[in-house]
Amino acid sequence: MLAIIRKELADHFNSVRFLVLFLLVLVASGLGLYAASQGIRDALQQSQAVTQNGFVFLSLFTSYLSDIPVVPLAIAIIIPLTGIVLGFDAINSERTSGTLSRLLTQPVYRDSVINGKFLAGLVTMSMMIGTAILLIAGYGLRMIGVPPTAEEIIRLFLYGFVTLIYGAFWLGLAMLFSVVFRRSAGSLLVPIVIFVIFFLFWVFLPFGQAIAEAASPVIPGTDVATQIDAAETQQTILRLSPSFLFQEAYGVILSPRVAGLGILKISDLDFILPNALSLGQSLLAIWPHLVGIICLSVICFAASYIVFMRQEVRAT
């Protein structure tokens, strides 16, 4: 399997698509820094860092530019696309070029081919995520001159990790379609459509919210328990989208002021402490989200294995 990882990595690093994606990451990092330089004051206000309760350094990543959280949003778009672009022709390009039968008549297991390609994609993505985070952190440090605390470093690391898991889901999905479809046009299109639906329609444009509200309306005037039930059902519907899960997860990590993800009664608001959620509590809040995203990746993987194992490999 190592041989496959080595070869795939070499392929990725020499490919035009890697170069383009990397440029995209650089541009996004630059934009993020620009946003931080413009909006960090507001971000500091919002996160209450000025009152010693928030995180100064994390505000670099959560700064808004004309109401858009530049860094998280850019990463939430670029990383799935990276996953798709790295994975969509993993298997079917080998099939069409006739190299698959050559590869599979060597003493390697079929799943090593999938695993090797997946791991190589993962390494590539983690380099991109690492680059983005380190670039923003490094230049941000120069800009604001406030060093990150240990907890902030851990949170940034976690942010990178969650992003990687999220990217891995899209990579796995794209690879599944590269096994299913003989032609790479199909295996590129389908994951992108899924991404557009889950992210653009469901999360970015509030269609997901609209559907959830229609499916489980919160009726004013009914008793509180029913209303909370309805609101929770709405949230569950929204969480069907992995993009929404990811958004909630990185929100908790980067903005510890978010005091959990459940539904709160307005009357409870008075009892919320004005300080940030501790690291452990943040992790606890997003644990189901992480498990959910990992599960989705595993399902993609299992499906790829099953389909690939049963496929016949003909030379022509």
Added chain:
Amino acid sequence: MTDNFAIEIRDLTKDYDRVTVVDHLNFQVNENEVFGLLGPNGAGKTTTILMMLGLAEPTSGSVRVFGFDPTREPLKVKSIVGYLPEEVGFYTDMTARENLEFIADLNNIGREETRRRVDEVLDLVGLAEKKDTPTGKFSRGMRQRLGIADVLIKRPKLVILDEPTSGLDPQGINQLLDLIAGLPGLGTTVLLSSHQLYQVQRVCHSIGILSRGKMVIEGPIDKLGREAMAGGRYVIEVETARPAPELVEVVRKINGVLGVEAHDNTMNITSEADLRGDIAKAVVQSDVPLVQIKVHEFSLDDIYMKYFKES
């Protein structure tokens, strides 16, 4: 040649959606021989090969490659078998050397050893000068030759070649056939699937002809010709300087001669054994000048055409 079988196929059957492609196939390939698998398109040759490699699963029956079951122990089979598909593909942006190195890497061949073997096999197929050229720039013939190098780099005990000569020029074909003929001497068994009957005849020790998933005929090539065409008998051609009707009777009386047909200057003599000595003696004694005498060799074309006229 030993009595061990490189490939042993028993009652092998493969159905696709209830269409039987390979139908209770039985045959063996001896170790260190070149076996030719013939048959028209769609006879099930490639499917049989895929099952030998574990790339397709048999519906029933069994395949053994050096005693290993390709479905159960695919890695053991794949580490000793080299397969050259009809349309071989390479990673086009990698050079010939890099492509081979990747395959060597997959076979856990060490770095030093890889370098040695790459040079060796590229030399063998005449691509030594092109080793740093990306394979995307290779012609069909060069790709085919690189495919051979690619198969040989892991020093397999069995090589399966599917139409290896297609796309090669006559010189390339000759070189390749010489190469194939030399493989058994290096301890490599060859299974050659081809339509090029002349080439198969030149290098194969044994052949099997497939038709509609069944083995029509199988065996050593020289024996097959006689059995198939003349019921196991010899056909001896005698050419004389002038027509000699009186000679026909003389020859007919030789012990072991089964029949004589004469046309103009030639006689076709059917016999149970190779009686060229006796016949030559009879001709010389009869004072008819003898031009030539030979045992008729049946070409594979004759055998092939006979069976496909029947089926």
